[in-house]
Amino acid sequence: MKFGNVVEELVTREEFSLEKARQTLANETIAVIGYGVQGPGQALNLKDNGFNVIVGQRKNSKTWDKAVADGWVPDVTLFDIETACDKGTIIQYLLSDAGQIALWPTVKPYLTAGKALYFSHGFAITYKEQTNIVPPKDVDVILVAPKGSGTSLRRMFLENRGLNASYAVHQDATGRATERVSALGIGVGAGYLFNTTFKKEVYSDLTGERGTLMGAIQGIFAAQFEVLREKGHSPSEAFNETVEELTQSLMPLVAENGMDWMYANCSTTAQRGALDWWKRFRDATKPVFKELYEKVEAGHESAAVIEANSKDDYRKILDAELAELHDSEMWTVGAAVRKLRPENN
Numbered sequence: 001m002k003f004g005n006v007v008e009e010l011v012t013r014e015e016f017s018l019e020k021a022r023q024t025l026a027n028e029t030i031a032v033i034g035y036g037v038q039g040p041g042q043a044l045n046l047k048d049n050g051f052n053v054i055v056g057q058r059k060n061s062k063t064w065d066k067a068v069a070d071g072w073v074p075d076v077t078l079f080d081i082e083t084a085c086d087k088g089t090i091i092q093y094l095l096s097d098a099g100q101i102a103l104w105p106t107v108k109p110y111l112t113a114g115k116a117l118y119f120s121h122g123f124a125i126t127y128k129e130q131t132n133i134v135p136p137k138d139v140d141v142i143l144v145a146p147k148g149s150g151t152s153l154r155r156m157f158l159e160n161r162g163l164n165a166s167y168a169v170h171q172d173a174t175g176r177a178t179e180r181v182s183a184l185g186i187g188v189g190a191g192y193l194f195n196t197t198f199k200k201e202v203y204s205d206l207t208g209e210r211g212t213l214m215g216a217i218q219g220i221f222a223a224q225f226e227v228l229r230e231k232g233h234s235p236s237e238a239f240n241e242t243v244e245e246l247t248q249s250l251m252p253l254v255a256e257n258g259m260d261w262m263y264a265n266c267s268t269t270a271q272r273g274a275l276d277w278w279k280r281f282r283d284a285t286k287p288v289f290k291e292l293y294e295k296v297e298a299g300h301e302s303a304a305v306i307e308a309n310s311k312d313d314y315r316k317i318l319d320a321e322l323a324e325l326h327d328s329e330m331w332t333v334g335a336a337v338r339k340l341r342p343e344n345n
C-alpha cells in the first residue's frame with residue numbers, strides 16, 4: 001500500500017484472516033511470559049480469538065493473582081515461567097525490558113530448535129551488547145509491537161476495533177517466521193500490521209515516547225502553562241487554554257480527520273496565528289529531537305533505562321518522580337477541571 005509516495009508492506013485482516021491465522025498456529029502452544037501490561041492484553045485477545053495460549057508468570061506475586069482473577073487456571077493455563085517456556089512452541093517474551101535481561105539465562109535453555117521467540121519491542125535484540133540477549137541460531141526471532149498500551153489493545157479488541165502494530169522478522173530459522181509473525185499479529189488483535197526491523201522499531205519507539213507522545217508534549221504543556229501563570233492568568237484559564245481544549249475538543253477532531261482538517265475548520269484568527277507560529281516551534285524543537293534520536297541510536301537511552309530499572313529500589317525512585325508530576329500545579333488543576341466536566345458529575 002502507498003503511504004504518501006512510499007509503498008510499504010502491510011498485513012491486513014482481509015488478506016490474512018483470523019481463520020488463516022488459526023490454521024497457521026493450529027499446532028502451536030503460545031506461551032505468554034509476563035503478565036504486566038502487554039501480557040494480559042495479548043494473552044486474553046489470543047485466547048478469545050481461539051488460539052492455544054498459556055501464561056508464564058512468577059508465583060508469589062500480585063501479578064500471579066491478577067492472572068488467576070482474569071481466568072487463567074494454575075497448572076492448566078497458568079504456570080511458572082520455566083514450565084511455560086518448556087511447554088511453549090512460541091515464547092512471547094513480555095517481561096519488562098529490564099526483567100527480560102534478568103531472566104534471560106533462565107529462559108534461553110528452553111529455546112530448542114524450531115521454536116519462536118517473540119518480542120513486542122526491538123530493545124533486547126538491538127542493544128544486545130547491553131542486554132546480552134542473543135537467541136540460538138535455530139529459533140525464529142520475531143516481533144509484533146502494538147502501537148499503544150496493552151490496556152488499549154484489550155479495550156479496542158472488546159469494542160471490535162484493532163490497534164495498529166508493527167512487525168518484524170529478525171531471524172527466520174524455520175522458513176515459517178513470516179507466517180508465524182503475521183498470524184500472531186492478527187491473533188493479538190492488531191488492526192493491521194506494518195513492516196519494520198527490530199532496530200527501526202526501537203529507535204522510533206524510544207524517540208516517540210521521549211518526544212511527542214510523552215516527553216515533548218509534557219514539556220510544551222508545562223512551558224505554556226508556566227508562562228500564562230507568570231503573566232497573571234488564573235490556574236483554570238491556563239489549564240483550559242493549554243490542555244483541556246486540546247484533549248477534549250481538538251485532538252478528537254485531529255484523530256478523525258487530521259491536523260490539516262482541524263486547521264481548515266477553526267476560526268480564521270486561530271488559523272492565521274497557528275500558520276504563523278507552528279514552523280517556529282518546529283525550528284526551536286528540531287535540534288532537540290535530533291539530539292534525542294542520536295542518543296537513542298548511540299545506545300545512551302537504553303543504557304540509562306537498564307541502569308535505572310535494574311536497581312532493586314527502582315519502583316520507589318520512579319514513584320517519587322511521578323509524585324512530583326502528580327503534585328505539580330498544572331496537574332492538580334487538571335484534576336479539578338476534570339471533575340467539573342458535566343459527564344463526571
Ligand SMILES: NC(=O)c1ccc[n+]([C@@H]2O[C@H](COP(=O)([O-])OP(=O)(O)OC[C@H]3O[C@@H](n4cnc5c(N)ncnc54)[C@H](OP(=O)(O)O)[C@@H]3O)[C@@H](O)[C@H]2O)c1
Nearest residue numbers: 034035036037038061063094095096099102120121149150
Ligand atoms: N506497556 C505497554 O503497553 C507496551 C506497549 C508496547 C510494547 N511494550 C513492550 O512489551 C514488553 C512488556 O512490557 P510491559 O509494559 O507489559 O511490561 P511490564 O508491565 O513492565 O512487565 C511486568 C512483567 O514482568 C515481570 N517481571 C519483571 N521483572 C521480572 C523479574 N526480574 N523476574 C520475573 N518477572 C519479572 C512482572 O512480574 P512481577 O509483577 O511479578 O514483577 C510482570 O509479569 C516490553 O518489551 C515493552 O517494551 C509494552
